[in-house]
Amino acid sequence: MNWLTQVFAVALFNLRSLPERKGAAVSAAVGIAGVAAVLVGVLAIAQGFRSAMTASGAPDTAIILRSGADSEMTSNFTREETRVISDAPGIARGANGVMASNELFVIIDLPKRSTGTSSNVPLRGVGVAAFDVRSEIAMVQGRKFELGKNEVIVGAGAARAFSGLDVGQSIKIGMNTWNIVGIFTAGGGLAESEIWTDAAVLQPAYNRPEGYQSVYAKLTSAEAYDEFKDALTTNPQLKVKVARLSDHYAEQSTSTTDFITTIGVFIAAMMALGALFGDLNTMYSAVSARTREIATLRALGFGAGPVVISVLTESLALALCGGLLGAGLAYLAFDGYQAATMNFQTFSQVTFAFAVTAPLVLTAVVGAAVLGLVGGLLPAIRAARMPISSALRESA
Amino acid sequence: MSSLVQIKDVTKTFHRGSEDVPVLSGLNLTVAKGEFLALMGPSGSGKSTLLNLIGGLDRPTKGSVSIGDDRVDQLSERALAAWRARHVGFVFQFYNLMPVLTALRNVELPLLLTHLNKAQRREHAETALKVVGLSHRLKHYPRTLSGGEQQRVGIARAIVTDPTILLCDEPTGDLDRKSGDEILTLLQTLNQEQGKTIIMVTHDPHASARATRTVHLDKGQLSTAQPE
Numbered sequence: 001m002n003w004l005t006q007v008f009a010v011a012l013f014n015l016r017s018l019p020e021r022k023g024a025a026v027s028a029a030v031g032i033a034g035v036a037a038v039l040v041g042v043l044a045i046a047q048g049f050r051s052a053m054t055a056s057g058a059p060d061t062a063i064i065l066r067s068g069a070d071s072e073m074t075s076n077f078t079r080e081e082t083r084v085i086s087d088a089p090g091i092a093r094g095a096n097g098v099m100a101s102n103e104l105f106v107i108i109d110l111p112k113r114s115t116g117t118s119s120n121v122p123l124r125g126v127g128v129a130a131f132d133v134r135s136e137i138a139m140v141q142g143r144k145f146e147l148g149k150n151e152v153i154v155g156a157g158a159a160r161a162f163s164g165l166d167v168g169q170s171i172k173i174g175m176n177t178w179n180i181v182g183i184f185t186a187g188g189g190l191a192e193s194e195i196w197t198d199a200a201v202l203q204p205a206y207n208r209p210e211g212y213q214s215v216y217a218k219l220t221s222a223e224a225y226d227e228f229k230d231a232l233t234t235n236p237q238l239k240v241k242v243a244r245l246s247d248h249y250a251e252q253s254t255s256t257t258d259f260i261t262t263i264g265v266f267i268a269a270m271m272a273l274g275a276l277f278g279d280l281n282t283m284y285s286a287v288s289a290r291t292r293e294i295a296t297l298r299a300l301g302f303g304a305g306p307v308v309i310s311v312l313t314e315s316l317a318l319a320l321c322g323g324l325l326g327a328g329l330a331y332l333a334f335d336g337y338q339a340a341t342m343n344f345q346t347f348s349q350v351t352f353a354f355a356v357t358a359p360l361v362l363t364a365v366v367g368a369a370v371l372g373l374v375g376g377l378l379p380a381i382r383a384a385r386m387p388i389s390s391a392l393r394e395s396a
Numbered sequence: 397m398s399s400l401v402q403i404k405d406v407t408k409t410f411h412r413g414s415e416d417v418p419v420l421s422g423l424n425l426t427v428a429k430g431e432f433l434a435l436m437g438p439s440g441s442g443k444s445t446l447l448n449l450i451g452g453l454d455r456p457t458k459g460s461v462s463i464g465d466d467r468v469d470q471l472s473e474r475a476l477a478a479w480r481a482r483h484v485g486f487v488f489q490f491y492n493l494m495p496v497l498t499a500l501r502n503v504e505l506p507l508l509l510t511h512l513n514k515a516q517r518r519e520h521a522e523t524a525l526k527v528v529g530l531s532h533r534l535k536h537y538p539r540t541l542s543g544g545e546q547q548r549v550g551i552a553r554a555i556v557t558d559p560t561i562l563l564c565d566e567p568t569g570d571l572d573r574k575s576g577d578e579i580l581t582l583l584q585t586l587n588q589e590q591g592k593t594i595i596m597v598t599h600d601p602h603a604s605a606r607a608t609r610t611v612h613l614d615k616g617q618l619s620t621a622q623p624e
Contacts, residue, residue: 002509002510002511005508006508006509009505009508013494013496013497016496016497017495017496020495292490292492293492293494296486296488296492296494297505298477299451299453299480299486300480300481300486300505300506300509300553301477301478301479301480301481301482301506301509302477302481302509303474303477304473304477387454388448388453388454389444389445389448389453389454392453392488392492
């Protein structure tokens with residue numbers, strides 16, 4: 001108790017004397033705030049991308065690709081094969097029949113609103129059951145496309161990121177012109193980056209009258225997945241790969257999020273190194289400025305331990321202020337910021353919103369705290385090891 | 397009177413780079429309980445070094461330093477800190493008050509090392525400030541006090557734990573004559589009325605005249621010891 005009182009008392013002097021050293025203290029805190037802001041900012045990109053990729057991946061929805069295919073781009077099925085898949089046990093039934101959507105996935109070029117440069121946008125041909133399979137799809141403007149017509153609906157993210165995708169406009173792809181009749185959302189998920197149309201209309205336009213690339217199926221429950229998967233993978237008529245949609249999207253997002261995270265952590269680590277030296281400098285200055293005070297406390301009988309902890313406390317307090325400031329600024333600047341990047345699995349653009357989540361903020365604050373403790377350690381040891389008799393003679 | 401401080405064959409050598417600088421050489425000194433001893437001598441004679449050895453702020457290179465029943469030179473760092481808190485009150489030339497604390501809080505500081513509760517600490521600190529005549533300055537910060545007042549706060553801080561011995565390093569060195577006289581009178585009162593044992597380092601013969609005994613240090617050795 002007595003020791004804790006000492007720690008508390010000495011730490012309190014340190015903190016109360018901070019205003020006398022505000023220049024150095026603010027610069028240390030700002031340095032750490034910069035690290036936290038960059039870390040949170042970059043990780044918010046990865047988090048936002050991951051969220052966009054996995055938001056619509058319900059565990060009771062499965063995607064079926066050809067065995068060996070990494071993505072829909074490299075998968076293909078015949079109409080007969082999709083029929084066999086649709087007959088598998090475990091698929092839910094709705095008003096439109098079996099909840100399985102045979103889909104076609106092609107890439108088209110459209111100019112970005114921000115730069116005017118062309119980028120790849122996914123154009124998906126879907127079956128009539130697509131809206132049952134992905135229950136999160138909601139029309140926010142216009143209407144759904146009519147079957148058999150050259151009509152498309154556009155994901156809200158794609159409409160935001162690319163020009164010429166407003167309702168009433170049309171896009172020309174090859175020899176065909178497609179009218180935009182609606183805008184839809186998909187709970188922030190990947191589909192918002194896509195353009196959808198009737199697969200039966202897309203097939204002849206791309207000269208694939210009998211071909212599909214994937215089947216999306218809504219299962220009766222998440223538990224029905226194993227039976228469904230076994231039935232398909234053991235069927236000698238098929239060579240398929242079955243995955244829960246949530247797992248498939250998570251796998252798809254891994255390479256991009258890993259890449260962004262690695263870059264972000266690397267940049268933040270470099271900045272942290274700089275901030276660490278800033279903090280060290282600040283804390284050495286603090287100890288130096290308070291040499292006589294520290295020596296006086298030691299002369300009065302305060303132990304070396306409380307002095308070490310008090311210096312660490314000051315460093316920690318500065319770092320936490322910096323961490324919270326940086327994370328707060330990152331939240332204000334980046335959270336919800338709309339962006340688009342390449343999905344390396346399909347080589348098409350994915351629109352997403354930066355997501356500054358609570359765990360990210362916590363990561364930044366914990367990182368800042370570690371930085372503060374490391375930065376304060378050597379100055380704290382120096383403070384504790386100062387010879388009292390000579391330190392008492394230091395000028396104030 | 398029984399002896400309180402016993403210094404036997406004390407040598408203190410400082411190391412500056414590869415050079416050894418002897419400051420005290422085989423020094424012997426005894427201070428009785430209740431004595432007010434002035435330590436005088438020219439700069440570099442070893443006065444402050446001797447005071448630091450008595451106060452447990454430094455250790456002798458050779459010899460022994462005993463205060464009461466405690467061999468100060470043999471205590472561990474942790475035990476020495478606790479010993480200082482219990483037995484020694486320091487008064488510094490430049491007061492060494494915490495600028496961010498009021499007079500009352502400064503005086504309360506050494507009591508944080510005791511088991512007194514908050515109310516008791518406050519009561520003791522107020523009493524100590526009353527003894528030094530600063531009851532009306534409890535809430536003042538050091539920067540708003542005169543030099544003499546700051547030194548009074550320093551003395552209040554030194555006596556608040558009722559230590560065995562008061563060690564004063566040039567307590568009037570930074571004060572004008574009038575303030576210095578007031579401080580010396582205060583120390584004298586503490587010695588005469590409360591029986592405090594005081595060892596005071598000073599350059600000033602006027603200050604040493606207030607002590608009950610003066611010893612002179614020269615080149616690390618006691619040159620005279622003149623009990624009054």
